[in-house]
Amino acid sequence: MGRARDGAGAKAVYATYVEASYSVRRRTTPPLAKLSENMNPYAPVGIFLGVALLFALAFSIVPGLAAKKKPNAVKSEAYECGVEPTSDVSGRFPVRFYLIAMLFVVFDVEAASFYPWAVQMHALRTFGLLEMIVFVVVLGIGYAYVWRKGGFQWR
Numbered sequence: 001m002g003r004a005r006d007g008a009g010a011k012a013v014y015a016t017y018v019e020a021s022y023s024v025r026r027r028t029t030p031p032l033a034k035l036s037e038n039m040n041p042y043a044p045v046g047i048f049l050g051v052a053l054l055f056a057l058a059f060s061i062v063p064g065l066a067a068k069k070k071p072n073a074v075k076s077e078a079y080e081c082g083v084e085p086t087s088d089v090s091g092r093f094p095v096r097f098y099l100i101a102m103l104f105v106v107f108d109v110e111a112a113s114f115y116p117w118a119v120q121m122h123a124l125r126t127f128g129l130l131e132m133i134v135f136v137v138v139l140g141i142g143y144a145y146v147w148r149k150g151g152f153q154w155r
Helices: 002-026 043-066 095-112 114-119 121-148
Strands: none
């Protein structure tokens, strides 16, 4: 009889320990919540965007101001891998070039969507699998349409 009671007591102590450790882990607050209760939750995002804009402007403007300006006729010529240019470099690119570039960007961005899905595949379960199947079917239809219209042929 003493054994049964000791076993039950050990289980109760273990259950209390598990509940206490789970509740401690679950009730922790995020680091930004500890800073100030009056702070707007979007303030860190605004600060981040402000700093990013400041750096982007600095990296765009400072090199132009700090660069030495020594104009030279040779510097103004088009560089063709050491070969003298044979035609005007300001000619127009065919529209086909831009279409292929846009198709590449579209399919590349869509292909990049597979990585987050693969990371969360276990949590998404059947719904995530069905959504990805629909996504791949729509992607395949778009790919087939472009192929059928001759979008991948360079003429």
